[in-house]
Amino acid sequence: MNITNLTWSEGQHNVTIWANDSANNLNWSSISFTIDTTPPTFDNLVNKTQRANISFYFDVDATDEQNGIENFVLNNTNFFSIDSTTGVITNNTNLSRVEIYWLKINVSDAVGNDQETEFFINITESTGGDIRNLFRLVNNESKFNVTRFDGLGNLYLLGNIETDGCIKYNCAQPGGCVTLGICV
Helix, strand or coil: CCHHHCCCCCEEEEEEEEEECCCCCEEEEEEEEEECCCCCEECCCCCEEEECCCCCEEECCEECCCCCEEEEEECCCCCEEECCCCCEEEECCCCCCCEEEEEEEEEEECCCCEEEEEEEEEEECCCCCCHHHHCCCECCECEEEEEEECCCCEEEEEEEECCCCEEEEEECCCCCCCCCEEEC
8 A cells, every 4th residue: 555645634643554575574663643734723812992001911712622732922012912822911011092902813833833813902991080089078077979880880889088098988789799998
């Protein structure tokens, strides 16, 4: 059989070559190899939206069935960086401008198959501004009452400004409360 004319499929292959001579001496040799022409795939790559002036963190995941992920590469290294082995993207600079950043990301497997795609990071306005602007004294007492809409619903707070300058509060919010301690 001539194995040079075979069309090998994707995956692992085992080949054993047998030989004998006219004196019935027998020998063989085996080899295993893998054919991988399929690039890795991104598992969770989606466009992201984030408020300005907040650190960016996004863990991009990819899968390769045959040889595993070798590395990640990102095209926009002025504003963002990527850990080449883990796929974690972070910002290099303060993201203070409202802007959409289009990024190309590439993932490669151990044999050089790669996949490239684009996604964007949409930096939106920060809401709320300086935390001190959220609070006001009520009737000259050290209490505050804040109503803030964050896109998920209203949040109502009633609390006390302590002698150490920290704000501690009890809340009345449908669906439960979140503990908050703020020092300004």
